Amino acid sequence: MPTLGEIINQNVREATPELVETMDRNRVRCYSCGHECPIPEGQPGVCKVRYNRGGKLYVPWGYVGGVQCDPIEKKPFFHAIPGALAYSFGMLGCDLHCSYCQNWVTSQALRDPDAISPPLEMKPELMIEDARRLGAKVLVSTYNEPLITSEWAVAIFKNARAAGLMTAFVSNGNGTPQVLEYIRPYVDLYKVDLKSFSDRHYHELGGRIGPILRSIRALHEMGIWLEIVTLLIPGFNDSDDELKQLTEFLAAVSTDVPWHVTAFHQDYKMTSPEDTTPDDLVRAAEIGKQAGLRYIYAGNLPGRVGELENTRCHHCGHTLIERFGYLIRAYRITAEGGCPACGARIPGRWATAFQPQIASRPFLPVRARHRASY
Ligand code: SF4
Secondary structure (H helix, E strand, O other): OOOHHHHHHHOEEEOOHHHEEEOHHHOEEEOOOOOOOEEOOOOEOOOOOOEEEOOEEEEEOOEEOEEEEEEHHHOOOOOEOOOOEEEEEEOOOOOOOOOOOOOHHHHOOOOOOOOOOOOEEOOHHHHHHHHHHHOOOEEEEOOOOHHHHHHHHHHHHHHHHHOOOEEEEEEOOOOOHHHHHHHHHHOOEEEEEOOOOOHHHHHHHOOOHHHHHHHHHHHHHHOOEEEEEEEEOOOOOOOHHHHHHHHHHHHHHOOOOOEEEEEOOOEOOEOOOOOOOHHHHHHHHHHHHHHOOOOEEEEOOOOOOHHHHOEEOOOOOOEEEEEEOOEEEEEOOOOOOEOOOOOOEOOOEOOOOOOOOOOOOOEOOHHHHOHHHO
């Protein structure tokens, strides 16, 4: 029986030229993520899914490790077509190895033998057809780290754009200038998990903070709609000092960037910290407010964080969107993307009219349940 690694090695193609550099001794350098691996002949990069064969860089292609329909609020995007259904797909592998990963089955499939998730062969046209059939408004590359499988996401996103759908990355943000330029024409929305503001902590997760901060700045400058999430882990990244530095950095990028501070629950290999409490989230939100951020949300604890699930006008305080978890309870943003009370422009990517939610919780598309029918 073939191993997972062998199956994945059959679903590849050569890297796009923008993301690879030929080096001496048949080595190649990959620019798909901030590791910028120099890869010797016959070896994979840190992510295990891009590898050098015969002096050429081969990359994942033609499969998905998972497909799911999510409310866009789950990604989370709160300032982009609220209520929309987000057709979400992932491949396998990641360039980091966070011990608390909530998508570990797909992200760590090649490192951790307990994380078994067999790939499913797929064509971009079939995914778009399925997304449209279900009424989705946005295609999202998520579940594993999308930057390391950018070629496949771009192929799908070209089809999505042609069909009038929006596109999004849900990413750790560990990018390079090359990969951001490569995806730029095809990505509308981008969520970055800013996991910490400590380089030491990022080293524990297998990365460096520098490329992530650089990518956050670049994405904002490129005009891609950006939202940031920080999973608040007691004892890891929740000190007042670290949160102050993190939120001051975001406010310097733009006070319009929404910041989601979300509750940790024990998962994967990180089982020692306590779960995050509502009070922890409220404290973090207050620090972000002091830093100047205008849109702060507390996530993963529906109904327990008061106004921090709702969107309020930064200018007059009028409540614009009321939420409970992923459910939209009220929507008052004008067709022009403004506050109906004071007329202030609300930063985001708004639809001209709110469409009732198809779902306020995730579900599997029927075809994904019957893998053979693809
Ligand atoms: S995607 Fe990142 S980890 Fe993978 S080979 Fe390229 S630079 Fe290395």
